[in-house]
Amino acid sequence: NAGVTQTPKFQVLKTGQSMTLQCAQDMNHNSMYWYRQDPGMGLRLIYYSASEGTTDKGEVPNGYNVSRLNKREFSLRLESAAPSQTSVYFCASIRGPYNEQFFGPGTRLTVL
Amino acid sequence: QKEVEQNSGPLSVPEGAIASLNCTYSDRGSQSFFWYRQYSGKSPELIMFIYSNGDKEDGRFTAQLNKASQYVSLLIRDSQPSDSATYLCAVSLSGTYKYIFGTGTRLKVLA
Numbered sequence: 159n160a161g162v163t164q165t166p167k168f169q170v171l172k173t174g175q176s177m178t179l180q181c182a183q184d185m186n187h188n189s190m191y192w193y194r195q196d197p198g199m200g201l202r203l204i205y206y207s208a209s210e211g212t213t214d215k216g217e218v219p220n221g222y223n224v225s226r227l228n229k230r231e232f233s234l235r236l237e238s239a240a241p242s243q244t245s246v247y248f249c250a251s252i253r254g255p256y257n258e259q260f261f262g263p264g265t266r267l268t269v270l
Numbered sequence: 271q272k273e274v275e276q277n278s279g280p281l282s283v284p285e286g287a288i289a290s291l292n293c294t295y296s297d298r299g300s301q302s303f304f305w306y307r308q309y310s311g312k313s314p315e316l317i318m319f320i321y322s323n324g325d326k327e328d329g330r331f332t333a334q335l336n337k338a339s340q341y342v343s344l345l346i347r348d349s350q351p352s353d354s355a356t357y358l359c360a361v362s363l364s365g366t367y368k369y370i371f372g373t374g375t376r377l378k379v380l381a
Contacts, residue, residue: 189367191369193371198373200371200374202371203368203369203370206367208367216368217368248313248314256319256321257302257362258304258316258319259306259314261313261314262313264313
């Protein structure tokens with residue numbers, strides 16, 4: 159089992175460019191999440207998908223869109239990147255019944 | 271605004287000592303509480319979760335929950351230099367699928 163995988167690992171964008179961060183899990187989990195982590199701010203929830211076919215906003219959704227492509231895959235899209243979106247992005251999936259979160263390795267994004 | 275508070279540290283303890291990490295939360299309805307360890311440059315890794323008031327032990331780790339005081343803690347016995355990391359407290363928000371994370375406590379175990 160690969161667990162939760164994310165691509166790419168690193169990315170540098172210019173302001174205004176777009177990109178999609180990919181996340182996949184092979185653990186048959188229903189729920190998947192996208193977080194960003196900034197120094198001194200902790201992990202903040204961007205969007206989540208409680209089950210295939212549903213998505214909901216988290217704490218900091220502005221500037222992002224998501225797609226739950228199927229049960230395995232949950233992508234995060236930046237339509238017009240801004241320097242404020244420079245961060246480390248983590249995808250996670252949730253295992254029931256105790257709702258433990260398993261994180262991917264992260265994507266380090268820099269927006270110039 | 272629901273919050274989870276942690277002392278940022280660093281908390282320095284000598285090798286072999288007990289490290290005590292604390293977390294308070296504001297959502298009285300929260301039911302699930304988690305501790306994650308995060309090494310520098312790596313992703314968070316779940317080490318403990320607790321649902322009921324009292325203590326839960328797993329090896330060298332003990333999680334303690336007091337819902338009346340809205341307080342959860344993590345004790346690490348026989349601390350090792352390899353325990354040096356940032357420890358994140360996370361709380362599930364009542365009635366939602368959302369989780370709130372604290373900013374983490376950096377632990378340094380001195381050899």
